[in-house]
Structures are given as structure tokens and as C-alpha cells.
Amino acid sequence: MTEIAVLGYGGRGRIYSLILRFLQRKKARLVAVIDKNPDKLALAAKDNPRLSEKGLFSDYDEFLKGEKRADWLFICTQDADHYRHTLAALEKGYDVLLEKPVSANLAECAEIAEISRKLGRKVAVCHVLRYTKFYDKVKEITESGVLGKTVALEMHENVGYWHYAHSYVRGDWRNSETSSPMIFAKCCHDLDLMVYMLGAECTSVSSVGRLHFFKEENAPAVCADRCVECANRDCPYDARKLYLDRLKKFPHFARKYAWPMTRVVEDGTPTSSKLRVALEDGDFGRCVFRHDNNVVDYQTVSLDFDNGTEATLTMTAFSPAIYRTITVRGSLGTLEGKFEDGKLTLSLFGKKPRVIRTARAFIGHGGGDIGLISALVNGKTRTDIMQSLQSHVLAYAAEQSRLNAGVPVDVKKFASTYFSATEDR
Numbered sequence: 001m002t003e004i005a006v007l008g009y010g011g012r013g014r015i016y017s018l019i020l021r022f023l024q025r026k027k028a029r030l031v032a033v034i035d036k037n038p039d040k041l042a043l044a045a046k047d048n049p050r051l052s053e054k055g056l057f058s059d060y061d062e063f064l065k066g067e068k069r070a071d072w073l074f075i076c077t078q079d080a081d082h083y084r085h086t087l088a089a090l091e092k093g094y095d096v097l098l099e100k101p102v103s104a105n106l107a108e109c110a111e112i113a114e115i116s117r118k119l120g121r122k123v124a125v126c127h128v129l130r131y132t133k134f135y136d137k138v139k140e141i142t143e144s145g146v147l148g149k150t151v152a153l154e155m156h157e158n159v160g161y162w163h164y165a166h167s168y169v170r171g172d173w174r175n176s177e178t179s180s181p182m183i184f185a186k187c188c189h190d191l192d193l194m195v196y197m198l199g200a201e202c203t204s205v206s207s208v209g210r211l212h213f214f215k216e217e218n219a220p221a222v223c224a225d226r227c228v229e230c231a232n233r234d235c236p237y238d239a240r241k242l243y244l245d246r247l248k249k250f251p252h253f254a255r256k257y258a259w260p261m262t263r264v265v266e267d268g269t270p271t272s273s274k275l276r277v278a279l280e281d282g283d284f285g286r287c288v289f290r291h292d293n294n295v296v297d298y299q300t301v302s303l304d305f306d307n308g309t310e311a312t313l314t315m316t317a318f319s320p321a322i323y324r325t326i327t328v329r330g331s332l333g334t335l336e337g338k339f340e341d342g343k344l345t346l347s348l349f350g351k352k353p354r355v356i357r358t359a360r361a362f363i364g365h366g367g368g369d370i371g372l373i374s375a376l377v378n379g380k381t382r383t384d385i386m387q388s389l390q391s392h393v394l395a396y397a398a399e400q401s402r403l404n405a406g407v408p409v410d411v412k413k414f415a416s417t418y419f420s421a422t423e424d425r
Helices: 011-023 038-047 060-064 079-091 106-121 131-142 161-169 186-198 239-248 252-257 272-281 368-377 385-405 411-416
Strands: 002-008 028-034 072-076 094-098 122-125 150-158 202-210 298-303 309-316 324-328 333-337 343-348 354-357
Touching: 002 011, 011 038, 011 368, 028 060, 060 079, 060 161, 072 079, 072 131, 079 094, 079 106, 106 122, 106 385, 131 186, 131 324, 131 333, 131 343, 150 186, 161 239, 186 309, 186 385, 202 385, 239 272, 272 324, 272 411, 298 385, 333 354, 385 411
Parallel strands: 002 028, 002 072, 072 094, 094 122, 150 309
Antiparallel strands: 150 324, 202 298, 298 309, 324 333, 333 343, 343 354
């Protein structure tokens, strides 16, 4: 039986804990939750009836005292806290599942990897899309050779207008000074998938992008500092629409799990009254044009791989929904798909296109969350830190290029400033 503790009972920590609840009769058991917020601890106790009161901790240092309490510690805290939380866990003897990004600082990422190697401890990263049926099928078809030589890989990350407003204008990842650049916070999943599916090393990265729209100069004529005070009810970014009205669309039994409203209220269990209070006082009720955000809302990245493949990634806030698309262009055909549909179209030149459907999961990153936890419990993780850090290097190289007017960055040279042996990344 694998015993697991969870540090941080926010959105991600709660999801992983609930997955463990369904797995615990077989191979895994949740034995502890650590969160400084008493409301989150109360929620953890309610969600996990088998969790003993002795397994609830409000202080991380207190949790680390005495004997080791679990086999794995899931670290689901804010990006800026990952470094110190992970090092303390590794020193104590825990294997770690670490929410991405590993750290918002690439030097800290390298240090975590090196210390885990020295101590002989496992660090797995939550690059959950590697565990989905959809991307498994893309990799299988690409590697089969049916497309011929892989010439190009094109990916689009459509963040969704309301999701961008929630997480990257009002939310925790809105400012690169306190979190991380947009390409890192949101798109290290996509960059990781590129490396995973191509099985090649990226040699050069260039990128352009900026914050186009979500700034005060673009505020409409009718505009208040807070949405609850604003007379402009036509604004698509009105927090009343995005949170209060959205909550009403959920069945009553599901409202306590309704994201993103769970993030807006302090205790993680949204109601209309609690949401109204949060919108009157908190960051999620502020106007998207009068916030302290600075991360880009549109960015493109171009990458060259040593197998001759050219790749492009586009991240945009300006889409009606949240979805990822992928196109693999080969010398003998193309493979195109939309992740959320679970559907791929294989078009071999001169032949009739064929639709391939993969198993769809409507929650948890298309089944990636469950896939990750199941793989971990069975000792078959695909996202060891040394593999996952390749995406972090590419994200920061892309950001360096963007800040330098799109000048290409030599990836190996860039990585060598952080990693003593780049061939071991």
C-alpha cells in the first residue's frame, strides 16, 4: 500500500486527494493533508472521511518533525514555494510529486534535480497530458512511420477568454514578478509534449508576443474598478457573469466542486453569497483592465529539433473556449486533432481521410490526472524531473527570446548556464 501526504489543499491538491480516495481500497492511501488555511483542512476532513485527525496539519514544519509519515509527498503549493517545500521533503526522505512548474526559477529547478539525484529520491512532475489516451495515440501514429518523415509539428493552446481573465489577469499567475512568465506557467505542458512526442532534442528557440489587450488604455468608456459596481453588463469579462451566473448552471449537488468558483472563495466551497462577498473585496472582482497583471495574452514560439523537425506553438487568450489542437505534418500525410474532442483525423496523401477516436474523459485534463496518479501508484511514472525539465528550459529560452525581440536562443548554450552537464537533462 502506497501512503501519500498532500501539501496544499487548493484546486490541484484536492483533485489528487479525491482520486486517491477512489484508489485507496486497492493500492494507495491518503494519510495526511497539510494546509495553513483552517477552512481547507476542514474541507479535506470532509472530503476524506477515512483521514484521521492526526493526519491534518496546519504547519509544514510540524508535519516534517518526527518519523516520515508517508512514501510520497504531493506538493501542490504556489510556484514560488516549490523550491523550499521540495528540498525539505527530499531531505526528510520523501519521494515527491511536484506540481508544475518545478520552480519559477530555472537555477532552483536545476538544484532540485541535482539534490534528488544525490539523495536517491524520486521527483515526478505533474505533466499530466503525457498520461492521456489522446496524446498517446498521437505519439504512436507519429512513431509508426505511416506519416513518413515528420517535417513539422504545430500546436495551439487556446486558453479561453474567461479562463485567461480568471487565472492570468485576476488570478495567481497574472504577474511574472510574483509567479512566472505566461509561456512557463501555462505552456510548459505543450512544450513537454513536443519533446515527448518527437523524441528529439531542441536546438534553437525563438519567440514573440506581448500583452495586447488587458490594460487600462483599453478599458471601455463605462467601466468601474470593480465589476459589482459597474453598469456595463455587456462586458464578457464581467465577474458577475463569470462566477455568479456560472455557478447557477451547475446542479446543486455539484456546486461544491464547481471550478473556477472553488478558487474564488476562501474555503473552496462556493455559494452565491460567498461569491458576492469575494467579488466585493477580492482580486477576482477587480476589473480586468485595471489590475496589476503583466503577462502576455498572445505569444508564438518557433523551435528547431535535431531530427530536422520544425515546431510552432501559439498561445492565445482570444478564444471562445478552452482547447488544444495539434497537427503533425509528414512527408506522406498529416495527423490533426482537438484534444477536448478526443478525435484525430489521419489524412494520408492520395487516400481517404480516416477518423480515429480516443477514449474521452471530461474531467481532470482529459483523464491525465487519473492517469498520473495511477501510474505513480504502480511505479510507472513518465515524468521524472530530468525529463520534465526539458520543457522548463525551452520555456525560459523562449521568454529570453521574446524579451530580446525574437532573437533565436541556442538551447544547449542557454541550458549550460544552469545545468553543469546539459547532456544529463
